[in-house]
Amino acid sequence: MEGQPEIVTQALDYAQQGWDIARTWLMSPAAWSQFGLLLVAYLAALLVSRRLRPVLTKLLTPPEGQESLIATARRFVLLFVPLVLPLLAYVFTGIGESVTRSLFGSGAVIAFGKRLFLFLAARILVKEIIRDPFLKLLGRYVLVPVMAIYAVGLLDDLTTKLSETVIRLGNISFSVMALVRGVIAGAVLFWLGRWSNNQSTAFIQSQEEMPPATRTLAQKAAEVAIFGAAFLLLMNIMGISLTSLAVLGGAIGVGIGFGLQQIASNFISGVILLLEGQATVGDYVELDGGEAGTIVKMTARATILETYDGRWIVVPNEHFITTRVVNYSDSGSANRYEASFSVSYDTDINKVPGIIEKAVGDLDFVLAGGKDGERDPDCELRGFGESGVDFAVEFWVNGIDDGRNKFTPRVLFAVWNALMAHDIEIPYPRRVIEMRSADSDEA
Structure with missing residues (x-):
């Protein structure tokens, strides 16, 4: 195998070591006894779990429709019932390990079995328990492979190799292990931050006694605090000194001075809006x-x-x-609108205001009262048009006259019905056309 790449040589080395271990186990009575104990531990765990799982399921399942904190906790614990089998096998194997080490002074096979049961537990966790898409992806491509490497006993060697492999970028150097640890920790921390932010947002929004602006401000403050803490914790995990962030802070300051003024201005304006509540x-x-x-x-x-x-x-x-x-919604949601209409010149216009004000005041959405009756419907004469006398009725309502609210159309219906009930004509344009013949022009 001379002349082969180092990675191939190393892989063959590990394969040879594995074959030597397997051959030793196959030829050793102590190893066979440990295999027997592993089998007994698994069968015992299988029997116990079959009897225990229905009991745990019944005990942890809350009554239908119950949404208390205890019920939520019981549902959460219920998710982990599928782990009963591998965890029981791990516990029983641990008991068997103490026995074999006292009898034979060796427990390598038992230790391998324990790691194997932990690998099975990780697979069940990812496959049956985790529902979040991001966590499932992380478990499938990070947790399960790591547990598989741990099960075959190569995790320590791999971490040592990754720690010794250093990447240099100018004056900056870091190990591959630090990079991997940072990526995994960052993914977990920021997922946890997102989940915590969603929970805090839901809790804050449920506090209906708080003003809306205060709720929004508290929500933003919690978001900044959560992700800020996640960032600082990630820096600590990666071994980056926080004092070294001073250079980054200075660069950000220069960036704000040159090109991020609008972003900074909008951020501060948003805080002012939330504080003032306008x-x-x-x-x-x-x-x-x-x-x-x-x-x-x-x-x-x-x-x-x-x-x-x-x-x-x-x-x-x-x-x-x-x-x-x-x-339009600040300091109460009452707003004033008006609806215009016209009546015929043959109408006694002195009667129109009383008729219209009563008809509009009877509508359930129209407000009345206020200081000196300032919110009562008010019908005013606006002018004398070409075809009729122009009026407008002013009215107050809660809300905006648009979208789902159709206040003005309903007021106009009420005006129409009131005028029709009192035989008041609504005019339409009239034109007089004078026809002249050619003879009359000559005359």
Whole structure:
């Protein structure tokens, strides 16, 4: 095998070692007794698990529809019932290992069996228990291969080799093991951070006694704290000194000074918006630039408006600070609208305001009262048109007259019905056409 690449030579070396170990086990009575103990341990675990799993399932299954904290914990523990078989086999094998070491002074086969049962437990965990797609992917391509290498006893050699392999990038050098450890730890930490952020967001949003702006601010603060802690912990795991981040902080500062002013400005504007609470999720706003809609989401960079035709408008947070914003939902959601109509010149117009104000005031969505009756329906004479007398009725409602709310059309229906009930004619344009003949022109 001379002249072969080093990796081939090493692989053949490991294969030869494995064959020597297997041949030793096959020729050793102590090894056969340990194989027998492994078989007995597995069969005992199989019998016990068949009787234990139904009992555990019944004990851990909460009543249907129960959503308490204890019920949630019981459902979580119930997920791990499939691990009963390999874990029982591991425990029974451990008991057998102490016996064989006291009798034969050796327990290599038993130790291999224990590692094998842990590998089976890892496969069951990934295949049957984990449901999250990212964790399942991580388990399939990281956990299971690592446990397989551990089962055959090569994990220590592999980690040593990876630790000795150093990558150099200029003045920076790190081992492959540090890189692998950082990638795995980073993936787990940031998945855990995302999960923790979702849980904290759900908890904060369920606190209905808190103002919406305070809930959003608390949600953003929790998100920054969670991912900040995950980042610092990752730096510690990878062995990177936090003092070395000063250079990175300086670079970020220079970047903000030259090219990230808008991002920084929008981030600070978003914090100011949340602190002041002048506009929050659920408010209907209109900006100076003509953008109008309901705020459905406030992010660190921008605020998202949803129009009544279902479109989303992404507005930088800075616009809410530097331009004029009309908030139709702030300080209560009552708004005033008006509906215009006309009546014929043959109508006694002195009767029209009373008729219309009563008809509109009877609508269930129209507000009334206020200081000195300022929110009562008010019908006003607006002018004398070409075809009729022009009126407008002003009314107050809770909400915006758009989208699912059709306040003005319903008011106009009420106006029509009231006018028809009192035989008041709604005019339409009339034109007089004068026909002249050619003879009359000559005359």
